[in-house]
Amino acid sequence: MDNGDNRIVLFGAGGYAKSVIAVLHAQGKWRVAALLEDAVDEPGKAVLGHAVLGDRSRLAELRQAGVDKGFVAIGDNRARCELSGVLLEAGFSLISVIHPAAVCLLDASIGAGSFVHALAVIGPECRIGRNAIVQPFASVGHESRIGDGVHFSPGVHVGGQVRIGDHCFFGPGAVLFPGIAIGRNVVVGANSVVNKDVDDNAVVAGAPARFIRRNDPAP
Numbered sequence: 001m002d003n004g005d006n007r008i009v010l011f012g013a014g015g016y017a018k019s020v021i022a023v024l025h026a027q028g029k030w031r032v033a034a035l036l037e038d039a040v041d042e043p044g045k046a047v048l049g050h051a052v053l054g055d056r057s058r059l060a061e062l063r064q065a066g067v068d069k070g071f072v073a074i075g076d077n078r079a080r081c082e083l084s085g086v087l088l089e090a091g092f093s094l095i096s097v098i099h100p101a102a103v104c105l106l107d108a109s110i111g112a113g114s115f116v117h118a119l120a121v122i123g124p125e126c127r128i129g130r131n132a133i134v135q136p137f138a139s140v141g142h143e144s145r146i147g148d149g150v151h152f153s154p155g156v157h158v159g160g161q162v163r164i165g166d167h168c169f170f171g172p173g174a175v176l177f178p179g180i181a182i183g184r185n186v187v188v189g190a191n192s193v194v195n196k197d198v199d200d201n202a203v204v205a206g207a208p209a210r211f212i213r214r215n216d217p218a219p
Helices: 015-027 056-064 077-089
Strands: 007-011 031-036 050-054 069-072 202-205 210-214
Touching (some): 007 015, 007 056, 015 031, 050 056, 056 077, 069 077
Parallel strands (some): 007 031, 031 050
C-alpha cells in the first residue's frame, strides 16, 4: 500500500460493490486500498480486479497503515448501517460515492456513506440521510427528507416535501406523491403508486398502493 489520503477500504464484494467500484472509477477521486468481506464464499475472490483481502479483522491493520476512509457496499439496508458503524468505531470516516452524471441541485445534501448512481436527480433543499442508495433514473423532489439506510431502486420518483423514515426499500418504478410521509422499515413494491401516508413496518404495493402485510422489524 502506498501513502495518500485518497485511499479507502471498501466493505462488501457482491453485485452492489461492482456498481460502487464502477462509480469510484468514474469519480476519479478515491482508490480502493482494500476490499473486505465477512465470510468470503470463494478462495481468491475478486471484484472488477480488486482482490478480497479478508474480513473485518483486517480493519485495525489498515487503519494503522494510514487508511482512514471507508465505504460499505452491502445492499441490505440494516446490515449496511451496522457495518458502517463498525467502520466508524474502528476509526474510519465514511465517504459518499456520487456519480459525476448524477444531478444534485441547489442546497441538496447527501449523508456520509450514501451512494448516488448515474442519472439520478436529487432536488433542491433535499436531505438524504446516511448510508442511502439512489439508483439510476431515480429522482427525489424538492425539500424531501430521507432517513438513514434507505434504498431507491432504478426509476423511483419521489415528489416534493416527502418524509421517509430509516431503512425503507422502494422497488423499481415506484412513485410517491408529494407531501406524504413514509414510516420506518417500509417496503414499497415495484411500480407502486403511493398517494397517502404509510405507517412503520408496512409492505405496500399496487396502484394505488395498498397494505399487503407487516414487515417485521429486525431484532
